[in-house]
Amino acid sequence: MQPSERQDQIVAMLGRASEMTVDELAEALAVSRETIRRDLTRLDARGKVRKFHGGARVMTISTSAMEMEGPYALRLAQNAEAKRKIAQAAARLFQADDSLFIDTGSTTVAMAEALVGLEALVIITNSPRIAATVASNPSHKVFLIGGAYGSDAGESLGPLALEQIGKFRVRHAVITIGAIDANCVMDFDLQEAEVAKAMIERADRVTVLADHSKFDRRAVFEVVPLARIDTLVTDVPPGETIQAALSAAGIDVIVSG
Structure with a gap:
């Protein structure tokens, strides 16, 4: 180790x-x-x-500290190995001809790299970086959502992005989050939360990717209640309180490695 x-x-x-x-x-x-x-x-x-x-x-951690998130470049470097393992474990959930929404986040960037090795997926994302990564496998069909450009994470946001998301219907929504507690998953950015919500509304199943640093944390904007999540992929088993809430919500918890 x-x-x-x-x-x-x-x-x-x-x-x-x-x-x-x-x-x-x-x-x-x-x-x-x-x-x-x-x-x-x-x-x-x-x-x-x-x-x-x-x-x-x-x-x-004070409440004010919990309601903040560092720059995207810094988040990419945090828990990088854990995120890579989460991505590899999550990639095993999908098979040829599956359709996926993938939102923008440091863990979904790792997820995109893991998906390159699969075959014939349909992938819709608001991240140019994720789109370029998965498109390196020519068997994948890739759609890039447009909209207002968020320069921090390099993503499409706003009403135009939400409108385009509404034109698709997919099997899976794969999202990253800023925080998770015993009630819901949350994000620190309103526009990012709106994109995740729109993707979830147009998907049959929801998979959340979250390393252990997201547990027992609070953020300002609710994304979705636990009951709407099908699978959580993480790197370390959650604590008792969250584990009990996940079990009550019927969520399949996958611990990478």
Whole structure:
């Protein structure tokens, strides 16, 4: 296991338990206590956890901090390996002749790369980058949604994009999110949330891609209640509260790897 993967797991474990000792983390991850201490030092320096003598606890995030999201270029680099594994696991859900909406996000960019190896998909996206990636496989039929250009993530947004989405009817909507709690999935940007909603309305099934950093988080704009989601693909099993809500909603949870 790479140090970055192990450190992501430490953050996720502390997110569920709130506080753990060095011994508990070392036993859970089958590494030495000294390795855990080094990981905690690095994570503390990055503001991910708060280290104390003999252990660490999850950082307390204020409401105002939770209702913000970093630039897209930064999000592409965050949890990159976890997102790649999520994308590979999600790609196994689809087969030839399936039709997919794919919205714009750092995890769906990884998803596009995973879909290149499949055959004969119909893909509709508002991301030029995703469209160009999947179009490198000539067996795929690709439609690029137009509209107002959002320069941060390089995506089409606004009324024109929503109007074009309404012209399609697909089997699957594959979306990324900013946050998920026991009630719904959310996003930090109104226009991105509107695109995701429009795609969901025109799809038979909904697959959400979300790494563990999205769990127990809040964002301003609701995208869809849990009951509308069919599958969640993630990298780490959710905590008890969210897992219970996902089970109650009948969502199939796939943990990559």
